[in-house]
Amino acid sequence: MPVHAITPDYVGTVKDRVENFHGNILVHIYWKDHLLFCAPIGLPLPPSMPFAALLADVLPGAYSQHPEWEAIDWTQAQWDLNHAPFTPDPAKSLAENGIVHKALLCLTTPGLTGLAGSCT
Amino acid sequence: MNAIKKMSLRDRYRVLTRDLDWAPSYQPENKIFPDMAFEGIKITNWEGFNDPFRLTMDAYWKYQAEKERKLYAVLDSFAQNNAQMGITDARYITALKLFLQGISPCEYMAHRGFAHAGRQMRNAGLRVAAQMQALDELRHVQTQVHTISHFNKHFNGMHSFRQMHDRVWYLSVPKSFFDDAFSAGPFEFMVAIGFSFEYVLTNLLFVPFMSGAAFNGDLATVTFGFSAQSDEARHMTLGLEAIKFMLEQHEDNVPIVQHWIDKWFWRGYRLLGLVATMMDYMLPKKIMSWKEAWDIYFNDAGGALFKDLARYGIRMPKFADVADKEVDRVSTELWTALYSYSHATAFHTWIPEEAELEWLAKSYGPEWEKRYRPRFDFWKQREAEGKRFFNPTLPQLCQVCQIPMVFTEPDDPSKIAFRESTYNGEHYHFCSDGCKNIFDHEPEKYVQAWLPAHQIYQGNFGGATMPEVLNWYGIVPGQDNGDYRGSEDEKTWLHWAAMRNRVAD
Numbered sequence: 182m183p184v185h186a187i188t189p190d191y192v193g194t195v196k197d198r199v200e201n202f203h204g205n206i207l208v209h210i211y212w213k214d215h216l217l218f219c220a221p222i223g224l225p226l227p228p229s230m231p232f233a234a235l236l237a238d239v240l241p242g243a244y245s246q247h248p249e250w251e252a253i254d255w256t257q258a259q260w261d262l263n264h265a266p267f268t269p270d271p272a273k274s275l276a277e278n279g280i281v282h283k284a285l286l287c288l289t290t291p292g293l294t295g296l297a298g299s300c301t
Numbered sequence: 302m303n304a305i306k307k308m309s310l311r312d313r314y315r316v317l318t319r320d321l322d323w324a325p326s327y328q329p330e331n332k333i334f335p336d337m338a339f340e341g342i343k344i345t346n347w348e349g350f351n352d353p354f355r356l357t358m359d360a361y362w363k364y365q366a367e368k369e370r371k372l373y374a375v376l377d378s379f380a381q382n383n384a385q386m387g388i389t390d391a392r393y394i395t396a397l398k399l400f401l402q403g404i405s406p407c408e409y410m411a412h413r414g415f416a417h418a419g420r421q422m423r424n425a426g427l428r429v430a431a432q433m434q435a436l437d438e439l440r441h442v443q444t445q446v447h448t449i450s451h452f453n454k455h456f457n458g459m460h461s462f463r464q465m466h467d468r469v470w471y472l473s474v475p476k477s478f479f480d481d482a483f484s485a486g487p488f489e490f491m492v493a494i495g496f497s498f499e500y501v502l503t504n505l506l507f508v509p510f511m512s513g514a515a516f517n518g519d520l521a522t523v524t525f526g527f528s529a530q531s532d533e534a535r536h537m538t539l540g541l542e543a544i545k546f547m548l549e550q551h552e553d554n555v556p557i558v559q560h561w562i563d564k565w566f567w568r569g570y571r572l573l574g575l576v577a578t579m580m581d582y583m584l585p586k587k588i589m590s591w592k593e594a595w596d597i598y599f600n601d602a603g604g605a606l607f608k609d610l611a612r613y614g615i616r617m618p619k620f621a622d623v624a625d626k627e628v629d630r631v632s633t634e635l636w637t638a639l640y641s642y643s644h645a646t647a648f649h650t651w652i653p654e655e656a657e658l659e660w661l662a663k664s665y666g667p668e669w670e671k672r673y674r675p676r677f678d679f680w681k682q683r684e685a686e687g688k689r690f691f692n693p694t695l696p697q698l699c700q701v702c703q704i705p706m707v708f709t710e711p712d713d714p715s716k717i718a719f720r721e722s723t724y725n726g727e728h729y730h731f732c733s734d735g736c737k738n739i740f741d742h743e744p745e746k747y748v749q750a751w752l753p754a755h756q757i758y759q760g761n762f763g764g765a766t767m768p769e770v771l772n773w774y775g776i777v778p779g780q781d782n783g784d785y786r787g788s789e790d791e792k793t794w795l796h797w798a799a800m801r802n803r804v805a806d
Contacts, residue, residue: 183724184745185486187339193749195727201759209697209730211717217676219638220696220705221717225758243694246683264719283728285697285719296675300715 199282206282208275210240213289214300217247221285232278233271249293261287313357322425336421340486342558343551344423350546352426353538354433361433365440368528372444375524380451386801388518390585391456391794392785396513397449397522398458398648399579403475404506405445406466410479411494412438418487427546430539434495437532448525456790458647461775465647468762469774470753471575471639473703477750478572482565484746488547489561495540497565501606501618503533504598505573509580512588548613555614560742566618567735571702577632578639581661582653590664592628599624620735626711629665633673634707640680641692642705644767647776649785652680672714689784695754700729701736701747708732724748 184191199206206228211221222243226235236255244250260267262278263285269278280286295301308316325333337344379385388394412435419431453459466472482493511526544562547554577591589597599621607617636650643650653661658677662670683690696705710718720731724744731737740747756762763773771778785791 184743185340185489186745187336187486191745193745193747195725195748196751197755197759198727203760205758207755207758211697214715216637216709216715216717217679217690218692218694219634219641219707222692222694223697223754223758224694246690246693248679283730285730296679299672299675301673301676301679 197283202282206275206280206284208280209283209285210243211285211287212244213287214293214295215244215247215249216301217296218244226275228276228280229274231272231274232269232280235275236271249290249295252293253290254292257291259289259291261285261289310357310360311355313359314355317357318352318425318429330423334421334423336487337423340488340557342488342547342554344547345550347424349550350424350427350542352430353542354430354535355426356429356433356535361436365436368531369440369444372524372528373447376448376451376521379521384518384520385452385455386797390517391790392583392585392649392651393513393517393519394452394456394458394790395583395648395650395785396510396517396579397452397519398456399575399583400510401445401449401459401462402465402469402647403472403575404510405442405449406463407475407479408438408442408445410483412436412442414479414483414490414494417483418490421487427543431491434532434536434539437529437536441529441532444525444528448521451521455793457777457788458649458781458790461647464775469647469776470642470645473751473753474575475572477703478568481568481746491540491543492547492558492561493565493568495536496544497540497562497618498569499533499536500540501566501603502569502573502599503537504602505594506576507533508598509576509588509594513579513584516586516588517584545613548610548615552614559615562615563619563735564739564742567620567733567739568702570624571704571732571736574631574635574704578635581632581664582636582650582657587657587660590661591632592664595624595628619738620733623711623733623735627708629669630672630709630714633661633669634709635704637676638696638705638707641690642696643784644691644778644782645771645774645776647774647781649783649788649790651785652677652684684784684786695757697730698752698754699732699736700750700752701731701739703750703752704732706730706732 184193197207202225204227205225207223208226209221209223212218224239224243226239230239241250260269262269262280264287267279267286331338415431415435415438419428419435422428422431449459466476482490485493507526507529511523514520514522514526544558547558580588580591580594603621604617607615639646640650640652658674662674680690696707698705706717706719708718710716718733720734720737722729722731722737722741722744724740725748727748729740729744729748731740753762757765757770763769768778771782776782780789
């Protein structure tokens with residue numbers, strides 16, 4: 182039973198439908214081994230945004246306070262999309278890359294293991 | 302001479318309960334008690350519940366009035382002696398701010414919940430006991446507000462606590478906890494609040510706050526704690542008697558009650574994460590670590606309780622083992638979040654002083670030191686450079702507990718734990734198996750979760766910029782939020798300290 186309610190066939194209002202985000206989709210991003218950022222972040226992004234713009238214009242604002250951000254070798258960076266290995270096409274949009282509402286992107290930066298190797 | 306003989310206490314209780322519990326003749330019972338059936342709890346004999354207190358209203362009134370006279374005498378004397386100047390350090394007030402913003406409004410919801418659940422019960426003893434508890438909870442919110450109002454004259458962050466409770470992001474954690482309980486049926490509410498919260502977890506809330514107050518020189522809050530304590534004992538007994546009653550009535554009730562215990566243990570435990578930060582980070586003078594408190598009040602006391610309940614077919618709450626695995630990290634993971642998003646909290650945060658970091662390392666061991674010390678060193682360095690660290694991006698949230706997704710894998714504290722479900726084509730994220738389990742059982746309830754970060758992005762929090770959101774929260778920037786160092790609270794405290802020294806000269 183999806184809910185125990187007094188009213189038969191009770192249906193709840195889905196608060197976070199994509200229609201409520203004014204044309205954006207909600208994208209979660211997790212930079213592995215960098216828990217200085219206490220949790221993955223969530224951002225409302227236009228699905229038409231090129232993946233390259235996410236890297237160049239959005240992520241630095243979120244992560245550049247970390248001293249290892251500058252040290253990332255982007256040719257080595259690995260991505261997961263919803264826990265499956267993923268090779269983004271930087272020229273294509275988020276939508277064309279298969280990034281949908283409430284997707285989770287994980288960024289792994291080999292060799293960078295956080296402050297003093299603490300995964301922070 | 303008065304011809305009417307005064308009734309004994311026992312007679313008065315009988316008149317108050319049994320004599321008011323007549324069998325209805327012209328209305329069917331299910332119309333008078335409409336919420337008794339839909340949760341699936343089967344009651345074969347309503348007479349089977351015996352009220353363990355048998356307290357009459359006049360006795361209740363007399364007893365509570367005496368307690369409150371004493372409390373208000375202490376509060377008066379506290380105010381007249383400017384005893385707020387005698388606390389250990391103004392950082393202590395953070396615990397009171399969190400209590401007033403996060404817990405006191407929940408006391409009010411408990412009042413409403415017990416009034417509602419009690420009304421539904423087809424047993425006068427249960428009804429009266431729930432009504433007394435509803436009154437207790439109402440008294441608690443009032444006396445808490447009165448006690449803490451004195452500090453509001455001197456410190457920031459407490460002026461709009463009720464508005465903040467309804468709106469501020471981290472307060473959606475306690476708010477959604479009580480909304481969940483309040484919108485459940487009356488039997489689930491009794492298990493959620495009466496048993497799981499009041500019986501299993503209450504010592505982890507009240508003892509740390511009240512001992513914390515005692516250790517840090519806040520006699521007013523300690524006295525409130527004493528005043529509430531005798532009520533808490535009654536609440537614990539009611540919670541236990543109520544679930545024993547459900548379990549004894551029908552064997553079909555056992556799995557339903559067990560699920561509620563699992564659910565409310567986990568929801569309560571997640572909520573108590575805020576208490577863990579209070580114990581390990583907010584109190585200038587520590588009482589004990591979260592780990593010690595968890596061992597004493599949950600593992601020892603709770604373990605004995607569940608051993609006792611085994612004869613009813615009840616086992617330890619699911620995922621208690623996960624709470625054990627998280628015990629040495631939960632306060633630091635949450636403090637990292639509060640520190641990083643302190644530009645949007647109605648209390649101050651700070652980097653612990655060196656002696657406090659050593660205490661944490663001693664309490665949690667070398668693994669803690671290795672894992673967490675680097676972030677404090679980094680923050681310290683940034684602060685020295687005048688670039689205090691704040692996280693500029695909103696966090697991902699758990700759909701059920703609504704806490705930012707800060708919790709790590711039970712067996713790997715270096716990796717965030719991700720759990721997910723898809724329901725009716727929508728995707729949902731959770732911080733733990735405990736929260737996912739709750740969602741999967743009643744998805745139709747939790748798809749409605751009002752997640753603050755998402756609401757900001759949907760434009761429902763007063764605007765798109767930080768000042769607009771803070772204004773909507775009721776937080777005054779530069780006054781209520783940000784780091785303790787350099788705050789008005791700190792200036793007030795240092796001013797008092799300087800005055801004391803001048804007198805001493």
